[in-house]
Amino acid sequence: MPKLTIDNQEIEFKPGQTIIEAARQAAIDIPHFCWHPALSVSGNCRICLVEVEKMPKLVIACSTPAAEGMVVHTKSEKTVHAQNAVMEFLLINHPLDCPICDEAGECKLQDYAYKYSVGTSRYDEQKNHKDKRVSLGPNVMFDGERCISCSRCIRYCAEVVGEPQLTFVQRGEHVTIETFPGKELDNPYSMNVIEICPVGALTSKEFRFKARVWDMSFTGTVCPGCARGCNTRMGVRNNEVLRIEPRENLDVNQYWLCDYGRLETIKNLTDKELRFSSPMLRTDSSNELISVDWDEAVSHALSELKKVNASEILFVASPFSTLEDNYALKRFAKEVFDSENICYIPNINENFGDEMLKKSDMTPNSNGLKILGINAFTGETVEKISNGSYKVVVCMNDDVSRLPGANEWLGKISSIIDITSMKNNTSNHSKVIFPLSTYAEVNGTFVNFQNKVQRIRPAVTTLEQERLPGEFSMSRLDKFGSHNDRWTHGARFNARPGWKIIRQLAKVFGTHFEFETSEEVFMELSNKVDGMNGYDYDTVGNEGVVIGTKPLVTA
Numbered sequence: 290m291p292k293l294t295i296d297n298q299e300i301e302f303k304p305g306q307t308i309i310e311a312a313r314q315a316a317i318d319i320p321h322f323c324w325h326p327a328l329s330v331s332g333n334c335r336i337c338l339v340e341v342e343k344m345p346k347l348v349i350a351c352s353t354p355a356a357e358g359m360v361v362h363t364k365s366e367k368t369v370h371a372q373n374a375v376m377e378f379l380l381i382n383h384p385l386d387c388p389i390c391d392e393a394g395e396c397k398l399q400d401y402a403y404k405y406s407v408g409t410s411r412y413d414e415q416k417n418h419k420d421k422r423v424s425l426g427p428n429v430m431f432d433g434e435r436c437i438s439c440s441r442c443i444r445y446c447a448e449v450v451g452e453p454q455l456t457f458v459q460r461g462e463h464v465t466i467e468t469f470p471g472k473e474l475d476n477p478y479s480m481n482v483i484e485i486c487p488v489g490a491l492t493s494k495e496f497r498f499k500a501r502v503w504d505m506s507f508t509g510t511v512c513p514g515c516a517r518g519c520n521t522r523m524g525v526r527n528n529e530v531l532r533i534e535p536r537e538n539l540d541v542n543q544y545w546l547c548d549y550g551r552l553e554t555i556k557n558l559t560d561k562e563l564r565f566s567s568p569m570l571r572t573d574s575s576n577e578l579i580s581v582d583w584d585e586a587v588s589h590a591l592s593e594l595k596k597v598n599a600s601e602i603l604f605v606a607s608p609f610s611t612l613e614d615n616y617a618l619k620r621f622a623k624e625v626f627d628s629e630n631i632c633y634i635p636n637i638n639e640n641f642g643d644e645m646l647k648k649s650d651m652t653p654n655s656n657g658l659k660i661l662g663i664n665a666f667t668g669e670t671v672e673k674i675s676n677g678s679y680k681v682v683v684c685m686n687d688d689v690s691r692l693p694g695a696n697e698w699l700g701k702i703s704s705i706i707d708i709t710s711m712k713n714n715t716s717n718h719s720k721v722i723f724p725l726s727t728y729a730e731v732n733g734t735f736v737n738f739q740n741k742v743q744r745i746r747p748a749v750t751t752l753e754q755e756r757l758p759g760e761f762s763m764s765r766l767d768k769f770g771s772h773n774d775r776w777t778h779g780a781r782f783n784a785r786p787g788w789k790i791i792r793q794l795a796k797v798f799g800t801h802f803e804f805e806t807s808e809e810v811f812m813e814l815s816n817k818v819d820g821m822n823g824y825d826y827d828t829v830g831n832e833g834v835v836i837g838t839k840p841l842v843t844a
């Protein structure tokens with residue numbers, strides 16, 4: 290492999306790599322605004338200027354190919370002078386918006402102003418003013434004054450999504466970004482421009498002004514919106530999920546998320562109207578749901594299940610739930626009732642899938658159900674439920690009214706035992722309801738369409754979980770907020786992970802499930818799945834592992 294020297298460090302590079310790419314591989318950071326590893330090179334911001342020996346002028350590291358024997362200086366006097374000059378130039382017209390800008394705290398311009406700028410400006414003329422609140426599309430707002438004209442957003446739409454929707458208009462100090470006439474920035478992946486914009490010029494309409502980033506905690510998890518399982522970071526403040534953003538995983542989602550995943554999968558997670566926050570029973574007399582404690586709900590479930598023969602119970606597993614929860618349900622059906630009457634309801638939407646990320650299977654774990662040996666419902670399942678052969682349904686994290694013809698038979702099922710987070714059509718008919726933790730509250734695993742096992746992690750707490758160091762990511766407010774501080778009073782729900790609820794149900798039938806934590810459930814099921822023997826949460830790591838491959842070594 291050819292070699293070059295950067296800051297006295299000899300490094301190898303692959304032929305064709307630019308200086309910035311070679312440096313990045315060796316963990317040497319060269320500042321950059323317009324360069325992005327997934328986009329073409331535009332070379333317009335000039336912050337990446339470096340000194341190369343035997344070259345008469347400084348060169349931009351993002352477009353200059355690395356060459357054998359090249360000697361590069363990223364911290365020499367000339368380079369530092371150029372960096373200072375570029376920063377001074379970029380800040381000439383940049384407004385002093387940091388105190389009210391959503392990007393503050395994660396802004397490249399702000400960070401580089403500390404790192405690469407002398408902190409003074411010779412410019413004392415009036416700053417240039419541009420439009421500050423331009424709606425570019427349904428989800429993105431543009432602030433013309435903050436834009437540094439790096440063109441990342443333009444290149445992203447054209448090159449990554451394949452829908453050129455943005456362009457520069459005007460020239461010189463009047464240059465700004467606009468959508469093409471008659472167009473909106475409304476592609477299904479439009480919100481990725483928010484992160485690739487190196488400044489706060491493109492912001493999320495949904496998140497604008499909701500929180501300062503340093504007040505939030507961020508947890509690495511996975512989007513449950515479809516079978517892709519895009520890697521995400523969940524931003525939480527005051528125990529409320531405020532946003533998700535992409536987490537880099539080149540094998541799964543690269544640097545991106547779809548707008549649906551961003552917006553829809555975190556809706557209602559802390560909606561007190563929609564969520565159950567206590568076990569519930571439906572009274573025979575008034576047919577109303579009343580709140581009870583866990584033990585009472587468990588004993589009612591026991592009596593409902595004992596009223597019928599095992600063959601009259603249908604267990605509905607969930608492609609929206611983790612491997613751990615589904616495994617526990619399957620074990621419950623098998624060991625307590627010796628039953629194989631377990632199935633799940635697929636959720637396929639051909640209009641949703643596309644060539645980029647979105648999959649038509651709009652569930653995160655249907656592959657997980659397959660590896661556990663749980664199959665989709667069949668015509669026979671529907672027949673038996675509609676003719677009354679199934680008298681009791683134990684439904685976990687789904688809505689049985691998604692089954693064909695449900696309108697006719699849903700109200701006639703003698704008893705539904707529902708393990709669910711949110712109110713839905715099924716819970717309107719359920720006898721016993723166990724409040725289920727949402728995907729944002731649990732440890733667990735999903736298996737995506739590539740057969741990759743990926744971890745989800747708790748980002749918000751329930752009544753039973755404390756936000757303890759080591760288990761949760763914690764923000765400044767989480768660490769230092771006191772009990773009389775309003776930041777510490779976020780909603781916490783009385784909910785439990787599915788495997789825990791099922792373990793409690795099994796216990797009243799005299800069956801003891803040994804696992805105490807979600808990882809123990811995972812390790813137990815791993816031993817039963819071909820190719821997963823020996824996997825634990827460390828093996829799965831931050832980027833997931835494809836079943837049957839050698840476990841990845843994770844940092």
Ligand code: SF4
Pocket residue numbers: 435436437438439440441442443466485486487488490491
């Ligand atoms: S809006 Fe942001 S990404 Fe687009 S050109 Fe301006 S600074 Fe670059």
Ligand code: SF4
Pocket residue numbers: 512513514515516517518519542546547548549550551646647648
């Ligand atoms: S493509 Fe699927 S997994 Fe990825 S963000 Fe969208 S809905 Fe979520």
Ligand code: FES
Pocket residue numbers: 320321322323324331332333334335336337338349350351352
């Ligand atoms: S990063 Fe090289 S010119 Fe912008």
